[in-house]
Amino acid sequence: VDADDHDALPINGEALHGTRPWVRPSARTSGGLDVRFTRKGAAVYAIFLDRPKGSTFTIPGVIAADGMKVRALGGATDLPWKQHGRDLAVSASGQLPGQYALAVRMSPAPWQVVKE
Numbered sequence: 001v002d003a004d005d006h007d008a009l010p011i012n013g014e015a016l017h018g019t020r021p022w023v024r025p026s027a028r029t030s031g032g033l034d035v036r037f038t039r040k041g042a043a044v045y046a047i048f049l050d051r052p053k054g055s056t057f058t059i060p061g062v063i064a065a066d067g068m069k070v071r072a073l074g075g076a077t078d079l080p081w082k083q084h085g086r087d088l089a090v091s092a093s094g095q096l097p098g099q100y101a102l103a104v105r106m107s108p109a110p111w112q113v114v115k116e
Contacts, residue, residue, distance in 0.1 A: 011074035015045035015103035027060040035060065043107040045073075051102050052092075059088040059104065063111040072096050073103040 019038035027035045034049040046059045063086065069078045070090055074097030081090045088110070096102055 011097060012047065012101060012103040014040075014073055015047050015105070019045065024061060029058050029060050031058075033057075039109065042109055043105050044109045046104045046106065048102040048104075051096070051100075055093060056089055056091050057102075058084070059090060059106070061086055062088050062106065064088060064106075065108045065110050068106055068108055068110060071105050073105060079104075 015038055019040040022037035022039045022044050025037055027037070029035060029052075031052075033052060036047045036049065038045045038047065044062070046062075048057070064081070064083050068081075070081045070088070071078050072092065079090050079092055081088050083089075088106075090104065
């Protein structure tokens with residue numbers, strides 16, 4: 001998140017403040033979007049530096065934990081997702097919250113892919 005994007009902090013601040021880098025701090029989607037990962041408690045956050053286009057987006061290199069829920073920060077409901085190999089495909093029916101970087105909370109924390 002760009003430091004000048006102060007409007008993004010009220011929505012995405014949970015993914016930034018008081019967090020630590022996850023075991024895999026960054027990744028790139030097959031579509032070329034840069035993703036940063038942070039962790040706090042039992043949650044892992046995926047922060048997309050550019051907003052995904054379309055109604056489905058991929059969180060690369062994570063394998064869902066049993067009972068995992070995925071929610072866009074600022075959103076009111078959990079998002080449906082499916083495991084596709086080593087990636088998580090998330091469906092965002094309707095408008096994603098905010099207009100800057102998109103942050104997604106995954107809880108309980110997913111498994112990471114160690115080798116690609």
